[in-house]
Amino acid sequence: MTIADMIRVLRAKVLCGEDRLETMVYTACCSDLMSDVLAFVNEKTVLITGLTNPHVLRTADMLDLKCLVYARGKIPGEEILDQAREQGLVVITTRETAFTACGLLYEAGLRGVPIEWPESEARL
Amino acid sequence: MSSTLLHEDYPVEAEDYTRAGEASADIKRKLKQLGVSAGVLRRVSVASYEVELNLVIHSRGGVLSLEVTPERVLLVSADRGPGIPDLELAMREGWSTANETARSLGFGAGMGLPNMKRNADEFDIESQLGTGTTIRMGFLLS
Numbered sequence: 484m485t486i487a488d489m490i491r492v493l494r495a496k497v498l499c500g501e502d503r504l505e506t507m508v509y510t511a512c513c514s515d516l517m518s519d520v521l522a523f524v525n526e527k528t529v530l531i532t533g534l535t536n537p538h539v540l541r542t543a544d545m546l547d548l549k550c551l552v553y554a555r556g557k558i559p560g561e562e563i564l565d566q567a568r569e570q571g572l573v574v575i576t577t578r579e580t581a582f583t584a585c586g587l588l589y590e591a592g593l594r595g596v597p598i599e600w601p602e603s604e605a606r607l
Numbered sequence: 608m609s610s611t612l613l614h615e616d617y618p619v620e621a622e623d624y625t626r627a628g629e630a631s632a633d634i635k636r637k638l639k640q641l642g643v644s645a646g647v648l649r650r651v652s653v654a655s656y657e658v659e660l661n662l663v664i665h666s667r668g669g670v671l672s673l674e675v676t677p678e679r680v681l682l683v684s685a686d687r688g689p690g691i692p693d694l695e696l697a698m699r700e701g702w703s704t705a706n707e708t709a710r711s712l713g714f715g716a717g718m719g720l721p722n723m724k725r726n727a728d729e730f731d732i733e734s735q736l737g738t739g740t741t742i743r744m745g746f747l748l749s
Contacts, residue, residue, distance in 0.1 A: 518716035521653055522725075538712050541628035545635065545652040547645075 484508060484592055486550050486573050489529070492591045493577035493584055495552065499564050500573030506549055510596040513585050517542045523598040524548075531584055535559040540566045549573065554581035609676035613637060617671045619662040624712060627663040630671050631655040634682075641675060643748065650726040651680050651746050657719045658684045658742055664709040669739070679728075680746040690736040698724070698732075 487504040490497065497504070511529035514520050520530060520542055531552040532539055540563055543551055551567070553559065553576040567574045577584050589595075615637065617630035635652045643651070655671070662669050662684060669686030691697045698720050705715025724730045729745030 515713055516716050517713035518718040518722075521657060522716075522718040522722045534713050536712050537625075538628065538714070541632065541656065542713075544628075544632060545649075545656045547649065 486575070488591065489550070489552070489588060489593070490575055492587050493552065493575070493579055495575040495577040498553075498558065498574040498576055499568050500550075500571070503549075503571070503573050506573065508549055508593065511552075511585070511588060511593050512596045512598075513581055521545065524596055525598070526596060528596045529593075531581055531588075533557055533581055535563065537563055537566065540570065540572070543567075543572055544570050550575065552577060552584060554579060554584050609678055611674055611676055613641065613673065613675040615673045617659075617673070619659055619666075619669055619671055621663065621666055621668040622708075623663055624708065627660055628656055631659050634671075634673050637673070638675070638680065643675075643680065647680065647746055647748060651682065654723045654726040654744055654746075655682055657723050658682065658744070660709075660714055661719050662686055664705050664714065666740070677748065679748055682727075682742075682744045682746075684740075684742045686739045686741075688737060688739045690738055691734040691740055692736060694732060694734055 486506050486508060508529050512524055513531040515532055515534045517538055524546055527547050527549050529550045530548050531554055533554050535557050550573040556576060556578045558576055634655050638648055659671055666686035667688045672683040674681040696702050700721045701717040703715045703717035709715040723744060727744035728747045731743045734740040
């Protein structure tokens with residue numbers, strides 16, 4: 484689906500990156516733990532989060548993420564949006580909770596980003 | 608000895624959470640300008656951000672250095688202490704001594720050092736209590 488499709492599914496509002504809404508997305512991940520995102524995410528994907536600090540943007544920059552979805556109607560500060568514009572990142576916000584947002588996107592065809600299991604957890 | 612294409616030193620202050628990540632963003636930008644491939648760029652970026660965060664969260668401050676030769680990208684993090692008492696434990700996934708501030712920002716899950724090791728082609732860590740920790744990471748360009 485495209486980011487524009489995600490916006491329709493989530494009844495989301497675009498905060499920045501209006502010119503990139505036709506970008507295709509195939510996978511997503513959801514986390515407030517940037518350590519986990521940095522450790523396991525291996526492709527240019529979508530991050531659904533409730534964390535609005537600048538480190539989410541930094542993490543998105545390091546991983547070349549395509550789109551950031553803020554759940555539960557969160558809106559980051561203007562300086563964070565300025566940073567996102569500079570990075571060319573699409574940022575949207577939805578009133579849905581992170582759980583519901585994930586469910587809606589999964590139902591619409593988006594799948595979880597493939598992750599590499601750390602050795603310590605591989606046996607689970 | 609390979610010729611050095613680029614060398615930069617980035618001082619990183621302890622507990623400066625606002626600027627944490629600025630050095631890594633600059634490193635990524637410079638490597639992109641040099642035409643480093645997307646795969647290597649991504650691995651260097653993740654490792655660089657992790658090591659920069661470690662300097663901010665755990666050290667008394669230090670320097671993150673970038674060196675690029677035709678063969679490899681080298682990242683060296685050298686801090687002013689306090690040093691790691693048990694390196695084996697520190698390298699274990701899930702082990703963390705990060706404080707509440709770091710955790711509230713989404714870090715301190717104990718993934719930093721193992722994640723650096725996973726992303727780098729060459730990884731070496733030395734630590735001396737009271738003196739400091741030096742981490743060297745190499746990323747092959749060919």
